[in-house]
Amino acid sequence: MEGQDVKSAAVTIDNGKFGKREIRFETGRLARQAAGTAVVYLDDETMLLSATTASKSPKDQFDFFPLTVDVEERMYAVGKIPGSFFRREGRPSEDAILTCRLIDRPLRPSFIKGLRNEVQIVVTVMALDQNHMYDVIAINAASMSTQLAGLPFSGPIGGVRIALIDGQWVAFPNHSDLENAVFDMVVAGRIAGDDVAIMMVEAEATVKSAIFERGETQILGITTLNMLKMEQQLDTLNPEDHKRYMHNYNFPPYSTGETGRVGSPKRREIGHGALAERALLPVLPGRQEFPYAIRQVSEALGSNGSTSMGSVCASTLSLLNAGVPLKAPVAGIAMGLISDDVDGKVEYVALTDILGAEDAFGDMDFKVAGTKDFVTALQLDTKLDGIPASVLSAALLQAKEARLAILKVMNEAIDRPDDMNPLAPRIISIKIPVDQIGAVIGPKGKVINQIQEETGAEISIEDDGTIFIGATNGTAADAAKAAILSIADPKLPEIGERYNGTIVKLATFGAFVNLLPGKDGLLHISQIRKMHGGKRIENLEDVMNVGDKVEVEIGEIDPKGKLSLIPVLDESQKSDTASE
Known part of the structure; x- marks a missing residue:
C-alpha cells in the first residue's frame, strides 16, 4: 500500500503496577x-475499524436526527469459527447492542441541531484480546471517523473506562482487573475551551489475514482454522451434509460511501x-492432508x-x-465488453479489470478466476x-x-505457505477399528470427555x-493419542507396571483407581x-477423596482381567509399616 496518505497517532497511559x-x-x-x-x-x-457515511440529501420528512450506529462482532477477531448452524455471524450480541447505545449517547448531541441527513457509523471488531474491553475503544473510533467525515459535528469525543482497584485509579482496565474493582465508570466528553464537556457517564487468537487492493477496490481476507467438528453441517435438499471450507463475503454500505442496512447477508x-469459494475449492488440500475446518472471510472495505x-x-x-x-495460488479478474454498430457490422472491444461504471454501462461482466495453468x-x-x-x-x-x-x-508478497499461527490447533490423526469407536466414546461420552479434560486436546471421530x-501443543496431542490407543488397541497390563492413577470411587472394601x-x-x-502406617481405618473418606492422585503398581491380574493394585510407598511409609 505504498503511496497512501496514512496518518497515525498514539498515546500511552501508565497505570503503574x-x-x-x-x-x-x-x-x-x-x-x-x-x-x-x-x-x-x-x-x-x-483492533477496531470505524466507518462513517452520510446521505447526500436530507430526509425532510423526519422530525428526528436519523443517526444509526452498528457494531459488528467478527468471530475471527478471537480466532474462532462461529458455533451457529450456518457457521456465520447472525444477530448482534447483547454486548454489541449495548456498545451501540454507548456510542450513540455521547455522539448524538454533538451533531448540529436540525440535521436530517442519514448518518451511519459502523464499527467492526477485527481483532480482540479477550481480556480487553472494546466498548470504550469503540467510542473513540466512532468519534474519530465521524470527525474525519466532515459532518457538522462538535467533536472529537473522547471516551475512557476508569476503575478503582486496590486504592488506585486504572484507565482502560481489563476484564481480569475488574474482578477486584470497587468502582467502574465510563466517561465520554470533549474539550470545550479550557474545560471538559461531559457528554455521557455510565457506572457499574489463531487467525491470519491479508489485504488485496486494486484501484479503489480493497479486500481484507481473514482465515480461521479449527477442528473438523467445526465444519458447517448442511440440512438441505442437496445430498451433501457438511462443508469443510466456508467462504463468507461481507459488503458493508460504507465500501461505496453510502448508508444502508448491515447484519444478515444479502x-x-x-x-x-x-463464487470465490468455487474458485478456491480446487486448490485446497484434502481432508487427510490438512484435517482442518477452514473459514475464509472477505471484508469488502x-x-x-x-x-x-x-x-x-x-x-x-x-x-x-x-x-x-x-x-497453487489463484487470482481473479473481471472482464467487460463494449459493442457498437460500425458500418452495419457489430464490433466488440473487451475491457480488462472493469470499474463500476464500465460494469454498469458495458455489455458484459465476465469473471475469470484461476491459477497460472x-x-x-x-x-x-x-x-x-x-x-x-x-x-x-x-x-x-x-x-x-x-x-x-x-x-x-x-x-512477490508470499510465494509459499507460511508457518501456522501458534494458537491454531496442531492436528494429528490415527485410525482405530470401527467396532472400537463406542469404547473410545464411552457411555454418554464419558470416556472421550475424560480424555479431553485430562489432556486439554480436542478430539473428533x-x-x-x-x-x-487437535491441541496447541504436541504433548497434549500425544497424551490423548496414547489414551485412545490404550482403549482401542490395548496393551495387556502386566504385573509390576506402575501408574499415577486417579481415585474414581470409594467403597467399604477399598478404592477404585483409574489407570487409563x-x-x-x-x-x-x-x-x-x-499407606498410613498399618493403622486401622474406619472410614476411607478420612484419608482419601475421589479425585486424589495415587501412585500404584499392578499386584495381581485375575483370570477375568480384573486388576488388584498395591501402593507405591516411600521410605518413611515402608518403615512405619514395618514397625507396625
Missing part, C-alpha cells in the same frame, strides 16, 4: 471510500462468497470494480499466510442476446494475461474410525492401611 495501555489511532489505510474512517488499536492486540453477498475477484486474490494470500498448503471458476452476465464464441475466446486469453500479471505481484486429535481411560483397578483397604 497495572501496566501501560497504548491507544493508537490510524486513518487513510482501510475503507477509504467511506466519508471518514478510523482504525484504533489497544496494545496492538485489539443475496449479492451470498452469491459473491459462493472499498469497492469500485470486482470485489468478488478481489476476494479470490485476498483469500489466496490469507490462506497462504495461515499456512494452508494450496496446490487452469481456470477454476467462471461467471458471465451479459445484456446482449448473445456473444460470439470468438469474442469470448479472445476475452479468456486477455483475462489470462491479466491473471498472470496479478499472480506475479501476489507471488469420523464414522470410518479416523480420529483427529476405561481401565480401573482395586486398591484394597488392606493395601490402603500400608
